[in-house]
Amino acid sequence: MTRVLLVDDDALVRSALAMMLDGAEGIAVVAEACDGAEVPDAVAAHFPDVVLMDLRMPRVGGIEATRRLRRLPRPPEVIVLTTFDTDDNVVAALRAGAGGFLLKDSPPARIVAAIHRVAAGEPMLSPQITRRLMESVTTRADAYRRAVDALAALTPREHEVALAVARGEGNAEIAGTLGMSVPTVKSHVSRILAKLALNNRTQLALLAHDADLI
Template sequence: MTRVLLVDDETLVRAALTMMLDGAEGIRVVGEAADGADVPDAVAACFPDVVLMDLRMPRVGGIAATRRLRARPNPPEVIVLTTFDTDENVVEALRAGAAGFLLKDSPPARIVAAVRQVASGEPMLSPQITRRLMAHVTDRADAARRARAALAALTPRERDVAVAVAGGEGNAEIGAALGMGVPTVKAHVSSILAKLELNNRTQLALLVHDAELL
């Protein structure tokens, strides 16, 4: 028997999920929580194998609740079930330790299958989430390649200055770290911005971060 805890601030959603999952063979809803802040007590009370976790809740959201839960010894698996499918939400939920990410409009059979699959130790993403995640990774990889190609125009010294700028260091700090005077640092920064056709240090910092040099 796979034991499931439902975490969602909408009573009707929890009721619908309970009806769906309790009607599936080998699955039983053993507890509910209306907020991520209530998850630790609910887990301690009902010992679930899988937690179905909403993202947006009044006090503690699903990503924070998942991160805290997965940091505990022998935690249950977590499936995020939400209406919010932005790239940031998907990536942050998976980084927090979620084993699955489904949209609330997923067919009931897919949600049931996800509970069984995750309980058996296999991750589960809905097809549309998989496509979005692949596109996100591809976009990030393309951005990194473009940024690295742009930064290849810099001299090694200019590259050091660019990385220091992206690290939030001021001209005096950069000069002290790289053994040059402040006027020289300013000259390098101006040269870098001109070479890369950038307007300011913030754009330079973003480019360095896109290149994954920090």
């Protein structure tokens, strides 16, 4: 029997989840909590195997509550169940130690399956989340490759100047650091922008960021 703790600041959501899981085979809802701050005590008192965790709650949110739980000697698994599916939320939850991330409009069967899978140590993401993460990774990978390829066209000296510009250094500072005159720095910057088809220093900084150089 998989023991489940429900954590959500909305009593109606907790009630609906409890009713849904009540008839699920092999699952027992052992406790409820209305805020992440209550989770450690609830876990200590009821020993759940899986915590269904809301993301946004008044005092302690789901990500911080998950982070605290995962520091315990024998922590329960966590599934974040939320209406917020931004990339930052997903990544933050997974980094905090969540084993699953589902949207609240997921079909009941998917939530039940997620509980069983995560309890067995297998990760579970909703199809929408998986698709968005894959698109995000692909987009970032493409941006990285484009940036690296573009910067490869620079000479070693231009590369040094480009990195200094990307770090926000002014012409005088770059000149002092690299041992060249200010007019020479300006000439390098103009040549770099033209070579990379960029309009300004900000775009150069973004390109360096995409290439993981800053």
